[in-house]
Amino acid sequence: MGQSDPALCIMGSSHLPSGGNVALRAAFLLSMLVQTCNGGNILVFPVDGSHWVNMKILMEDLHSRGHTMTLIRASSSWYIKETSPLYTTINVHDEMKFDDFFDQYLKKQLEVLRGEASVLKSLTIQLDLFDMLSDAHRLTCDMVSNMLDDRELIKRLQDEKFDLVLTDPAISAGVMLAHYLKLPLVLNARWICSGEGHFAIAPSPLSYVPVPGSGLSDEMTFIQRVKNVLFYGIILYQEKFIVGPHYKDLCSKHFDEECDVLTYTQEADIWLMRLDFVFDFPRPTMPNVVYMGGFQCKPSKALPxxxxxxxxxxxxxxxxxxxxxxxxxxxxxxxxxxxxxxxxxxxxxxxxxxxxxxxxxxxxxxxxxxxxxxxxxxxxxxxxxxxxxxxxxxxxxxxxxxxxxxxxxxxxxxxxxxxxxxxxxxxxxxxxxxxxxxxxxxxxxxxxxxxxxxxxxxxxxxxxxDQPMAPLDQAVFWIEFIVRNKGAAHLRTESFRMPWYTYHSVDVILTLLSLVGLILFLIAAAIRYVCCRVCCRKKLKHE
CATH class of the missing domain: 3.40.50.2000 (Glycogen Phosphorylase B;)
Incomplete structure (x- = not known):
């Protein structure tokens, strides 16, 4: 990465100083011509399907601004082309085969919705979905493990001196690789491997923040809040038992420390969230979350x-x-x-x-x-x-x-x-x-x-x-911010490293309650002592 700002590209004649001094104008033009527009060197680890549509739009804009990109592409990719003017490709072998899963899953779902499936079959369909998710993350971890075992590949990635990793955390291969390479991490996100991204980094009161899948709004009755809590339990179950074990195995093999994929995801420098609050319900957020909802939208062109x-x-x-x-x-x-x-x-x-x-x-x-x-x-x-x-x-x-x-x-x-x-x-x-x-x-x-x-x-x-900067421009600005500043640790909270009882101040509350209880106990004991002394004196006087 060079020292010049990515925005300092060669300027046109409209920026030249006016006046009749031809020599000055020529010198100014020459100084502009010798400047280079050095961009960042970015490692991209995308997710396929509709997620790739979003990532590709972001990459097209980055490419137009002079950034160099290397993309890691799985061999089973549906839409990600091996050759492209946008990026250099690193192909890695994987074994993901889910071509017909979604069609079959939809057919089974329709049986449930039409009342044609028994309760047992409905449960089996949900378990099939969990199995598919588990398989997807297991195969992802196998792919990452094979990459980390390939010393030649790892040396190549280290020698490239990337400025950051740009990845979609719905499948967390890029998250794990960024941590292994010790590179700043930018997430093109809404989903992480265990659910919606906000729940991993921002306060998410279940009283008015609906859990995805619950079908609830931000105005909930008591029964709906109970339902919301139960759906949040599904997220925790998925995180702990469906997804987490595969990444734990990857950690135990390739990382020295005790780790988990959620912690590494929470360490991201910037979260580029594919939504905004015109679309989503208001909720707490964090300073390293950048909202770029609708960044893929643009004025329409003439139809064929x-x-x-x-x-x-x-x-x-x-x-x-x-x-x-x-x-x-x-x-x-x-x-x-x-x-x-x-x-x-x-x-x-x-x-x-x-x-x-x-x-x-x-x-x-x-x-x-x-x-x-x-x-x-x-x-x-x-x-x-x-x-x-x-x-x-x-x-x-x-x-x-x-x-x-x-x-x-x-x-x-x-x-x-x-x-x-x-x-x-x-x-x-x-x-x-x-x-x-x-x-x-x-x-x-x-x-x-x-x-x-x-x-x-x-x-x-x-x-x-009606916003001061287009969502795509805002997203690219923050990627370039990470390139220029080698990360954004000042925007990232470390709250996720706290034990749950510290995060929720349970220890503080219990300590204060204990002190209040102790004071009340001492007051009660003192009153009892005084009363007993008074009673004893009255009794001795009476005798």
């Missing part, structure tokens, strides 16, 4: 000619888009036909990202696509509604463009994401257990024709855009 012609053919009725994200190929055929039949009744045109079998009830107003320019469609003036599964990216893009949402959550955090939009009046949620042709059509009609949904989403859009 075929799509533009299709949406314009609807006239004043406009169009609707539907996408269920990258993890699921498609809904079961019977449900897809219910949706297709409902779409066929609409005066609007429909663009539907659907990878499964073509529904037999598909109407002439519906176009099936395998990929769509979602951001550009959401920014189009003719769009009326977005049918979405509730992934964070889609929700943030809907907020950015002010488009009302009909939410069809599938699993994981999707219901909670849509709940936040519903609480702000910008979305309607239709659960899979209630989805049929009639309910889908009625719900979509409500979102399209009730202007309050659009008005509320446009209000959220204005709030999101």
């Amino acid at each position: 000619e075929d799509l533009e012609a299709f949406v314009q053919s609807a006239g004043e009725h406009g169009f609707v888009i539907m996408s269920l994200g990258t993890l699921v190929k498609g809904l079961p055929s019977d449900m897809a036909n219910e949706i297709a039949a409902a779409f066929a009744k609409l005066p609007q045109k429909v663009i539907w990202r659907h990878l499964g079998e073509r529904p037999s009830a598909l109407g002439n107003n519906t176009m099936l696509v395998q990929w769509m320019p979602q951001n550009d469609l959401l920014g189009h003036s003719q769009i009326k509604a977005f049918v979405a599964h509730g992934g964070t990216n889609g929700v943030q893009e809907a907020i950015y463009h002010g488009v009302p949402v009909l939410g069809v959550p599938l699993f994981f955090d999707q219901f909670d994401n849509l709940l936040r939009l519903r609480e702000r009046g910008g979305a309607l949620i239709l659960e899979l257990s209630d989805l049929n042709q009639h309910t889908f059509h009625e719900s979509l009609q409500e979102v399209v024709h009730n202007n309050s949904y659009r008005a509320n989403m446009q209000r959220l859009s204005r709030l999101h855009r």
Whole structure:
């Protein structure tokens, strides 16, 4: 890493001093030309799937500002290309094979939601999810262990003199590697390996901070608060028994100290959180948390000619888009036909990202696509509604463009994401257990024709855009801050190193209560002593 600031790049002629002194102007230009725009040397350890979409956007901006990046890529990667102008690749072998898991999991979930599964089968499905999570982290730890055993690879990483590690902590391989290499750590985060990131670093009162998966808002009844506590117990169980043991094994093999993955995650210098408080409920936070919700959003571009012609053919009725994200190929055929039949009744045109079998009830107003320019469609003036599964990216893009949402959550955090939009009046949620042709059509009609949904989403859009610095610029600023200052220890609390009884001041409270108890005891003893003395004197006098 050079000493010059990444912002000090070669400047154009508009920055040259005015006046007639040609020699001075030439000298100034020459001084600018000899300056180099030295950027940071960054090691990137991403997570695949939709998480990679976010990381790639961040890397594109870093690359445009002159930073050099080396990316560690697993051999089983779905979307991360081996060659790219953005980065140099280090390929590592892994054994992750979860290609069909999410489709199978969705089918089983539908059986539960439709009441077709017994209580025992419902429990088995949840255990299957825990097994998948356990396997994913076990295989991750095996991959990291193999990397650390490869002395040639480790020497190469050490010789590169990286300025920091940028990683997504949902799978914590990058966290462990950063600690091993003793490098500053920046997290592109919302999730960590045991749950939502805030719960690891910031005070999270369960009285008004809903646990992901609970389906609760920040205003809870007593029963809901009980439910929230129980869901928090699931996070602790997952951390202690599902995920933690694999990282403990990795620690015992490659690290001298007693360690755990949660502690190493808490040591991160900066948390780049993929949300903001236009989207999320207010809650306590920490100085090293940087909110970049919607950083992937941008003004829409012109549509391809075929799509533009299709949406314009609807006239004043406009169009609707539907996408269920990258993890699921498609809904079961019977449900897809219910949706297709409902779409066929609409005066609007429909663009539907659907990878499964073509529904037999598909109407002439519906176009099936395998990929769509979602951001550009959401920014189009003719769009009326977005049918979405509730992934964070889609929700943030809907907020950015002010488009009302009909939410069809599938699993994981999707219901909670849509709940936040519903609480702000910008979305309607239709659960899979209630989805049929009639309910889908009625719900979509409500979102399209009730202007309050659009008005509320446009209000959220204005709030999101009304900030002094664009979220992506803010994220990159803090990455460059870490490069310039070799970390940000002054922003990081050490509270996670405290025992729980110290953190919650249980020892202080017990000490103070003991002192109060001792004082009360001494007062009571003194009163009793005085009373006894008085009684004795009266008795002796009487005798």
